Amino acid sequence: MIYSNPFKTDNIRPMLSAGINNIPLTKYLIEQVMQSQEDRMKALRDYFPNAKSEDWVLETAGKRVQVIKKDKNGKGVLEFGTELVNDDDGSLAVLLGASPGASTSVSVMIEVLSKCFADKYASSEWQTKFKEMIPAFGETLNDNDELCTQIREMTSKILKLVN
Numbered sequence: 532m533i534y535s536n537p538f539k540t541d542n543i544r545p546m547l548s549a550g551i552n553n554i555p556l557t558k559y560l561i562e563q564v565m566q567s568q569e570d571r572m573k574a575l576r577d578y579f580p581n582a583k584s585e586d587w588v589l590e591t592a593g594k595r596v597q598v599i600k601k602d603k604n605g606k607g608v609l610e611f612g613t614e615l616v617n618d619d620d621g622s623l624a625v626l627l628g629a630s631p632g633a634s635t636s637v638s639v640m641i642e643v644l645s646k647c648f649a650d651k652y653a654s655s656e657w658q659t660k661f662k663e664m665i666p667a668f669g670e671t672l673n674d675n676d677e678l679c680t681q682i683r684e685m686t687s688k689i690l691k692l693v694n
Contacts, residue, residue, distance in 0.1 A: 542599075545607030549599045553609050598627050613639060621647035637665070 550557060566574075568584065575582045598610040613635050617624040624643045641661070645652045661668045672679040687693070 542601075542607075544605055545599055545601045547607070549607030549609045552607075556609070615639060615642050615646065617643070617646045621649065 568589065571589070572582060572584045572587065575587070598614055599607045600610055602608050614627050615624055616627060624647055626639055626643075644657075648657075651657050658669075666685065667678060667682050670678055672682065
């Protein structure tokens, strides 16, 4: 894998600014990296009290990435979450961010499709297929108790969960 040097003359000020303005986060991230196995197990036991250290192995799953953007004054602002960056013609899309995992994968893919295949995405054929695959597509569950209940029941049945 090839890594480029993140330090360039035009981004030193934003990086320093983001670091200075986010000292608690920087401290937290360093503490997380420095945790011992017992520290990790203690934190895990807050959620799963019966966890046994011998049942768990630390695996490196990836690297955490934070996006630093320049604000209008040229200072750095630390961005959280994920961000899709694509070129104007939709031929290339890149996902950046702190947690582009399962919790965001569907919404991110829908955003990729909407930006990279705008004409097809807007077609009734694609909209119908989205609605078929994602029954709550285009809806806000926070504003629709009935639909939210339907989706929870359907999900619980498919995943064989007790609802």
